[in-house]
Amino acid sequence: MLNRRKFIALSAFGSLAATIGRRASAGHVAGFRKGPVVISTWDAGIQANRGAWEILGKGGRALDAVEAGVMVTEASQNCCVGLGANPDRDGFVTLDACIMDEFANCGSVAFLERIKHPVSVARRVMEKTPHVMLVGSGAQQFAIAEGFTLEEQKLSPSAQEAYDNWLKKSEYKPVINIENKGDHGPSAPVRFESGEWNHDTIGMVAMDIKGNLSGSCTTSGMGFKMRGRLGDSPIIGAGLFVDNEAGACTATGQGEDVIRVAGSHTVVELMRQGLSPEAACKKAVERIIRIKKEKAKDIQVAFLALNKKGEVGAFAIHKGFSYAIKAEGVEKLVAAKSIFS
Numbered sequence: 001m002l003n004r005r006k007f008i009a010l011s012a013f014g015s016l017a018a019t020i021g022r023r024a025s026a027g028h029v030a031g032f033r034k035g036p037v038v039i040s041t042w043d044a045g046i047q048a049n050r051g052a053w054e055i056l057g058k059g060g061r062a063l064d065a066v067e068a069g070v071m072v073t074e075a076s077q078n079c080c081v082g083l084g085a086n087p088d089r090d091g092f093v094t095l096d097a098c099i100m101d102e103f104a105n106c107g108s109v110a111f112l113e114r115i116k117h118p119v120s121v122a123r124r125v126m127e128k129t130p131h132v133m134l135v136g137s138g139a140q141q142f143a144i145a146e147g148f149t150l151e152e153q154k155l156s157p158s159a160q161e162a163y164d165n166w167l168k169k170s171e172y173k174p175v176i177n178i179e180n181k182g183d184h185g186p187s188a189p190v191r192f193e194s195g196e197w198n199h200d201t202i203g204m205v206a207m208d209i210k211g212n213l214s215g216s217c218t219t220s221g222m223g224f225k226m227r228g229r230l231g232d233s234p235i236i237g238a239g240l241f242v243d244n245e246a247g248a249c250t251a252t253g254q255g256e257d258v259i260r261v262a263g264s265h266t267v268v269e270l271m272r273q274g275l276s277p278e279a280a281c282k283k284a285v286e287r288i289i290r291i292k293k294e295k296a297k298d299i300q301v302a303f304l305a306l307n308k309k310g311e312v313g314a315f316a317i318h319k320g321f322s323y324a325i326k327a328e329g330v331e332k333l334v335a336a337k338s339i340f341s
Ligand code: GLY
Pocket: 188, 200, 201, 219, 220, 221, 222, 230, 231, 232, 233, 251, 252, 253, 254, 255, 256
């Protein structure tokens, strides 16, 4: 096991590699007991963490950091998060997000259209309503009342191209029981021909200078999904869970299977029982594999967790999931361990 000083030295080198080559480094990740730390899913997490660090690095609150961090990705016009993302099968971008703080306050929006920063609407739900979750037109109405701009209903050029391509075959078989049919169109995340998995969500958890934890999660969900479909990302306990005594976890991948095991809550409870973040994430992944049996080969799910000691860990079903870490003097992309390589 690396001691903390050695890890920071290695991480400074890792930072350079991450910045220049964006290649994930593999290996054990030690704790960050002495200061703030932020972790987030996939390579987009590097930029998102920088957004969070603007706040954490100045001694700010983890809640503000996790909102600001994922807003960077929401604004970035990528395939899977924010208004630039791929649409549902009817051609509309629908967004899901949630946020949770150190007091177990939480807010969530789902099936939200034409609003650039769903995570910020989720925070307003948390702070300005007696509720946890608003969906669809009600969430949009609330956002407008709160001063958010209703954006134009128009696909980004890359999403339009992806949608036009998808329409050529429209290979989506609407199913009531996904489990039995085993086919629900393009999965989230998508596996490239190279065998790598494309990211689908940004989930972020952070610890601030006071040792308080918060988290956020935001996505457009599965590309070309059935209209109205929600995954795990806006569901507290599935796509995100924070417990300021035990730790915080976020999930990415096939949302249906994260929901099935209340994934992020499960990981946090396992950390409470004394498991390291990586061991807790692995146990939750194994639980999904036990349920899915041979179908687990066709899905990707990954968990990313941070405990109260500042220790970080992740685990995925398949190789290819990476996560970004930022702490004082540290910036790196780490390749998570997985069941299947
Ligand atoms: N994990 C994102 C989704 O399934 O919607």
